[in-house]
Amino acid sequence: EAAVTQSPRNKVAVTGGKVTLSCNQTNNHNNMYWYRQDTGHGLRLIHYSYGAGSTEKGDIPDGYKASRPSQENFSLILELATPSQTSVYFCASGDADWGGAYEQYFGPGTRLTVL
Amino acid sequence: GDSVTQTEGLVTVTEGLPVKLNCTYQTTYLTIAFFWYVQYLNEAPQVLLKSSTDNKRTEHQGFHATLHKSSSSFHLQKSSAQLSDSALYYCALRDGSSGNKLIFGIGTLLSVKP
Structure with missing residues (x-):
């Protein structure tokens, strides 16, 4: 069965510190995505990738960087974490099916608290 | 720009009664696919x-939705809500402008009461 895993599942960071969130997928999907989820805002796209070596800015990329070193792995990096980045972060992977729908499969999420 | 609108932030319904979650969209591009995602407490969103397909009813796990391009809608319905249906529901679409991304609504929290 297709699987997306994330680590860590919970993280407490200090303001100004560096945080790296990791995502691994065994779906062999070309596309991977990072979202944050906040009450009242739903799922917002931070960065995404078309394949190994590529990263693209999503709707809210400020304060975040991404890295896609391989087909399977996609990381989200907060170089200087701020309390406003306290949120739940979801990674997803997906490819087009026969109908052109890019169904996305989500990981379990990482709860990040920046103090 | 393209958007998906879910008008209710919270829908509360009594167990056994019908439920409808609204989803409308706005796009000037060819629409390709529509989704309803469900997210149970402390879990990941899943399709x-x-x-x-326009005007075709799609069903799964007792829920159904029909895409109506004439009214730009893809409402989610169930004839008899169950306590286990309590969750956060997202409507999403892919169209010609979104590439390999999905455009999500902000979600509707469904609370089913005994």
Whole structure:
């Protein structure tokens, strides 16, 4: 069965510190995505990738960087974490099916608290 | 720009009664696919339904939705809500402008009461 895993599942960071969130997928999907989820805002796209070596800015990329070193792995990096980045972060992977729908499969999420 | 609108932030319904979650969209591009995602407490979002055919009813796990391009809608319905249906529901679409991305609504929290 297709699987997306994330680590860590919970993280407490200090303001100004560096945080790296990791995502691994065994779906062999070309596309991977990072979202944050906040009450009242739903799922917002931070960065995404078309394949190994590529990263693209999503709707809210400020304060975040991404890295896609391989087909399977996609990381989200907060170089200087701020309390406003306290949120739940979801990674997803997906490819087009026969109908052109890019169904996305989500990981379990990482709860990040920046103090 | 393209958007998906879910008008209710919270829908509360009594167990056994019908429920309808609204989803409308706005796009000037060719629409390709529509989704309803469900997210149970402390879990990941997962696909509940998907459709790309106008006026065709799609069903899964007792829920159904029909894409109506004439009214730009893809409402989610169930005839008899269950306590286990309590969750956060997202409507999403892919169209010609979104590339390999999905455009999500902000979600509707469904609370089913005994």
